[in-house]
Amino acid sequence: MSSARFPYRLIATDLDGTLLRSDETVSQRTRDALAAATAAGAAHIVVTGRSVAWTRHILDDLGYEGLAVCGQGAQVYHAGEHKLLTSVTLDRQLAGLALAKLEAEVGPLALAASRDGLHGEVVVGPGYRVQESPLPVVPFDDPAELLSAPLNKVYVQHPSLDDDALTAVARETVGGLVDVVMAGPGIVEILPLGLSKATGLSLAARRLGVKSTQTIAFGDMPNDIPMFAWSAHGVAMANAHDDLKAVAQEITASNEHDGIAVVLEELLSR
Numbered sequence: 001m002s003s004a005r006f007p008y009r010l011i012a013t014d015l016d017g018t019l020l021r022s023d024e025t026v027s028q029r030t031r032d033a034l035a036a037a038t039a040a041g042a043a044h045i046v047v048t049g050r051s052v053a054w055t056r057h058i059l060d061d062l063g064y065e066g067l068a069v070c071g072q073g074a075q076v077y078h079a080g081e082h083k084l085l086t087s088v089t090l091d092r093q094l095a096g097l098a099l100a101k102l103e104a105e106v107g108p109l110a111l112a113a114s115r116d117g118l119h120g121e122v123v124v125g126p127g128y129r130v131q132e133s134p135l136p137v138v139p140f141d142d143p144a145e146l147l148s149a150p151l152n153k154v155y156v157q158h159p160s161l162d163d164d165a166l167t168a169v170a171r172e173t174v175g176g177l178v179d180v181v182m183a184g185p186g187i188v189e190i191l192p193l194g195l196s197k198a199t200g201l202s203l204a205a206r207r208l209g210v211k212s213t214q215t216i217a218f219g220d221m222p223n224d225i226p227m228f229a230w231s232a233h234g235v236a237m238a239n240a241h242d243d244l245k246a247v248a249q250e251i252t253a254s255n256e257h258d259g260i261a262v263v264l265e266e267l268l269s270r
Contacts, residue, residue: 006040007267009214012201012227015048015058016184017220017255018237026062033261036268043208045069047197049183049223051114051152052077052084054122054135067207071114072181072191072223073200074152084118086203090178090192092147095154098174098190102156105173106166112137112155113146120152128157129186154190163188181223182241198226218260219244235263
C-alpha cells in the first residue's frame with residue numbers, strides 16, 4: 001500500500017465529526033490509511049475549531065508531531081515541539097460591541113470564550129450549555145470576566161433560536177464587525193473578521209511548502225466551507241451539515257464508519 005504514489009501533498013482533516021469518532025478516538029483503520037498516505041509522500045495536518053489546549057492531548061495520543069491549525073484558524077501549533085507558532089486574537093472592544101448589538105436584536109445570550117495561548121482556558125458563563133466531555137472549562141459569573149483577558153473567540157447560545165437561525169441573525173446583525181461560524185451542534189462562534197480555517201491552513205501550508213492545489217480536505221460543518229474553497233478537493237462526511245455537502249466535491253462515509261480511510265485507501269489503490 002505505502003509504495004503507491006499519493007495524488008495530494010497535503011491531507012487536511014477536521015477533528016470533531018470527521019477524524020474523531022463520537023468517543024473522541026481515531027480508528028485503527030483511519031490511522032493506518034493516514035500512515036500509508038504519509039509514507040506515500042503526503043503530509044497530514046489537523047485543522048480544528050478547538051483551541052490548542054483542547055487539541056493537544058488528541059495529537060499526543062496520535063503520536064502526531066507536525067503542524068496543526070487550531071482555534072478556527074487562529075492558532076498554528078507545532079505538535080512535536082509543543083509550541084504555538086502564530087496566534088490571532090479577537091479585538092475585545094469589537095467583541096463587546098458585537099455582543100451588545102446582537103443582544104439588542106435577539107435578547108440575552110449565554111456566553112463562553114476561548115482564551116489565547118498554549119494553555120488558554122475556556123471560560124463559561126451562566127446558562128451556557130457545555131457538551132459532555134472531559135475537556136476542562138472554567139465557570140464565571142461576572143459578565144466583565146468574559147473579556148478580561150486576550151481571547152481567540154467567543155461562543156454564543158440563545159434560549160430559543162437554533163444554531164442555523166442564530167448564525168444567520170448574527171451574521172446579518174454584526175457581520176461587518178466580526179465573523180460568525182457554526183462549528184458544531186450548539187457551537188456558534190464569534191471570530192476576528194476575516195479569520196477562517198482557510199487562513200490558518202494557508203499559513204501552515206506555506207511553512208510546509210505546499211500549495212492549495214495539492215491539498216485534499218475533509219470536514220463536516222459549515223466552518224469547513226472556507227477550507228474546502230481553499231483546497232483542491234473537499235470531502236464531506238456522510239454526517240456533515242447540508243451547507244458543507246452542497247459545496248463538497250465528494251461525500252464519503254461518516255466519521256463512525258472510517259470515511260477518511262475510505263477515500264484515502266481508494267486514492268492509494270489507483
